[in-house]
Amino acid sequence: MPEPVTLDVLAIAAHPDDIEITCGGTLIKLAAMGRVTGALDLTRGEMGTLGDERSRKAEAAQAGEVMGLSWRGNLALPDSAVAYNQENKLKIAQVIRDTKPELVILPHWEQRHPDHLTCSRLGYDACFLAGLKKINLQGEPYRPRKIMYVSYFRNTDYSFLVDISKYFEKKCDAVRAYRSQFGGEVTAKQIFQPGLDIFDLMRTRAAALGQLVGVQYAEAFTIKEHILIDDPQKIPVQSI
Numbered sequence: 125m126p127e128p129v130t131l132d133v134l135a136i137a138a139h140p141d142d143i144e145i146t147c148g149g150t151l152i153k154l155a156a157m158g159r160v161t162g163a164l165d166l167t168r169g170e171m172g173t174l175g176d177e178r179s180r181k182a183e184a185a186q187a188g189e190v191m192g193l194s195w196r197g198n199l200a201l202p203d204s205a206v207a208y209n210q211e212n213k214l215k216i217a218q219v220i221r222d223t224k225p226e227l228v229i230l231p232h233w234e235q236r237h238p239d240h241l242t243c244s245r246l247g248y249d250a251c252f253l254a255g256l257k258k259i260n261l262q263g264e265p266y267r268p269r270k271i272m273y274v275s276y277f278r279n280t281d282y283s284f285l286v287d288i289s290k291y292f293e294k295k296c297d298a299v300r301a302y303r304s305q306f307g308g309e310v311t312a313k314q315i316f317q318p319g320l321d322i323f324d325l326m327r328t329r330a331a332a333l334g335q336l337v338g339v340q341y342a343e344a345f346t347i348k349e350h351i352l353i354d355d356p357q358k359i360p361v362q363s364i
């Protein structure tokens with residue numbers, strides 16, 4: 125694990141490339157706004173049909189550079205066998221204490237891949253546990269102020285959308301860094317059934333989400349608490 129960096133935002137996901145595909149545009153945008161961003165991958169993605177542990181490690185580092193991440197760690201938990209247990213919660217909680225993000229981005233809890241669901245639950249619990257004084261962790265108690273859940277492909281309960289129009293092409297570049305997964309037409313089409321090209325899928329989805337709020341491309345997020353508005357007259361997005 126690289127030396128910890130104090131972060132504004134930490135995205136946590138199960139496999140290298142999950143973050144790029146789901147919230148890469150938002151992370152790129154936040155970095156462009158001067159925020160210190162980071163990513164924690166729980167596994168090395170070694171169970172993926174294509175590529176191997178080594179190629180994916182190098183690809184994740186390159187994708188992180190494209191996204192302007194200041195830190196990227198990997199817990200090397202077993203791919204497709206990420207367990208919901210106290211040991212794993214504490215491993216993530218230690219990263220949260222070490223990097224002190226104000227905002228944590230987790231996978232939405234409605235998922236096809238069990239690792240994504242487990243990551244969502246582990247991540248929430250880790251945010252809670254990191255703030256307990258008496259727990260067996262290094263460093264001072266710390267709890268992120270905000271958790272937002274990034275939409276994968278199944279849920280539709282969006283709380284808000286982030287305009288990534290200016291950053292969409294760079295998001296594609298970050299995903300393209302995973303050459304073993306998305307290096308050619310054939311390999312890319314093996315991942316998403318029924319033979320969908322990942323870049324077509326990302327563009328269609330981001331455009332459809334953008335259309336909901338009157339921008340070219342967007343990414344969708346869900347939060348569990350309500351949004352407090354100071355001035356209702358200034359709420360963005362036109363009604364009619």
Ligand SMILES: [Zn+2]
Nearest residue numbers: 138139142237
């Ligand atoms: Zn994944």
